[in-house]
Each structure stands twice: as structure tokens, then as C-alpha cells.
Amino acid sequence: MLHEHHPLKGREIAMREAGPLAIRAAADCARFSLRLDPAHLAEASKSFGLALPGRIGDVAVSGGRLAVCLGPDEWYLTAPLAEQEAVEHAFAGLYATAVHSLVDVGHREVGIVVEGAAALPALRSAIAFDIEAMPVGTGCRTIFDKAQIVLLREAQDSFRIEVWRSFADHVWGILQAAGREIALGV
Structure with missing residues (x-):
């Protein structure tokens, strides 16, 4: 019997209570x-x-x-x-x-939500284009470090990443490292 494994199940990154950055797995769809x-x-x-x-x-x-x-x-x-x-x-x-x-493509992709005042610096850690210039309510295909993603800007400080399951741990790890640097003020 084949069991599906969601690579982000139960994961969440929150920097301090009501902090500047929250990263979580998006609801499945x-x-x-x-x-x-x-x-x-x-x-x-x-x-x-x-x-x-x-x-x-x-x-x-x-x-x-x-x-x-x-x-x-x-x-x-x-x-x-x-x-x-x-x-x-x-x-x-x-x-x-x-x-x-x-x-x-639902079997191959998962979503990651990146929210808060520090969402832009967290995403800039691995995306080369000018995210600040991306209007709210738009989306694009881009590269996050070495992983292809679809990036959606849902609000001024809220983004959703759609990424292949096989790259989800990699993207999550980079966001986690960026979150630690933001929390330390690096």
C-alpha cells in the first residue's frame, strides 16, 4: 500500500510571538x-x-x-x-x-505561505529579482535558490510559494535559516 507523505506536514516557522515573520505550509488544494x-x-x-x-x-x-x-x-x-x-x-x-x-500537478506541488513585515527580506535571501516591485495580486514563475517556484503576492506582506514536493524541504530550510538571521538581526 502506497502512503502519501506531505513534506511540510506539521511544520511552521514563527519568529517570536506576533513577530515579523511567519512561515507555514499552505492548505492543500x-x-x-x-x-x-x-x-x-x-x-x-x-x-x-x-x-x-x-x-x-x-x-x-x-x-x-x-x-x-x-x-x-x-x-x-x-x-x-x-x-x-x-x-x-x-x-x-x-x-x-x-x-x-x-x-x-497536485501530486507534485505543495504550497508555503510567507507572511509578515520580514517576508520580503526572507524571500530576498534566495530570489534574485526585485520582489518589492512585484505588485500585490500578481504572480510569476521564478527560481528560489535552485528550485523553480510559482510566487504569488497575495498582500503587501503575504506571499505564497508553490514548489515541487521534491524541493519543498530545500526551500523550507532556506526560509528557516533566513528566519533565524532575521530574528538575530543579522
Whole structure:
């Protein structure tokens, strides 16, 4: 019998009570990679139940569903776990009118939430681009140290990292080290 192991189960990093940094595993959800000709964006939006953003970096959120445009023909989608089959079924119906690829990536990815006044310095420890310039409500694919991630800026001081399970411990360890340095004022 195969047992699933969540690499971040039960982990949380909190620097002092009500401190400047909190890092925790994000709630599990259904995750999909969608590749689609943008000419069929309206049809795909109807299938997903959310207007998919058309501009790279834009994020749309509604009813527990999230879509981030990662490229001219690529979206990263999340939905509540209970809605996974409904999303798959809706997109299966779309095949008749729009060629696309919807891939369930929930088995390979996990989420990490990074929050607090020290979220930016913690992320800067391993991300090379100017995170401060990233507007709230946007997302992108980038590199965290050597691991590919999808980074979402949910609020001014709140980010979510979507990372492959095999790199989750690595990303978590770097965030933990950054948190210790922040707590020490280094």
C-alpha cells in the first residue's frame, strides 16, 4: 500500500510571538497546469468558473479558485480539493471545441505561505529579482535558490510559494535559516 507523505506536514516557522515573520505550509488544494490557445480563453474561463487573466503575471481569485497567467498560453490553476473532479470534468467537455492540455500537478506541488513585515527580506535571501516591485495580486514563475517556484503576492506582506514536493524541504530550510538571521538581526 502506497502512503502519501506531505513534506511540510506539521511544520511552521514563527519568529517570536506576533513577530515579523511567519512561515507555514499552505492548505492543500487541487493544482493544475493549463496550456491553451488564448483565442479560447473565454471558453476556458467558463469551464473553470473564473475569468482567467490574459496578461502574464495577472492573478484572478474567486470562490476559492485561483488562476495566474504564467505565459502567453500557460496558466497555473488552483481550486478546493473537493472541486478537483468538477474542474477536470468541465475541461474534458472543452476538448470538443478547444484543443488544450489540463494536467493535474497536485501530486507534485505543495504550497508555503510567507507572511509578515520580514517576508520580503526572507524571500530576498534566495530570489534574485526585485520582489518589492512585484505588485500585490500578481504572480510569476521564478527560481528560489535552485528550485523553480510559482510566487504569488497575495498582500503587501503575504506571499505564497508553490514548489515541487521534491524541493519543498530545500526551500523550507532556506526560509528557516533566513528566519533565524532575521530574528538575530543579522
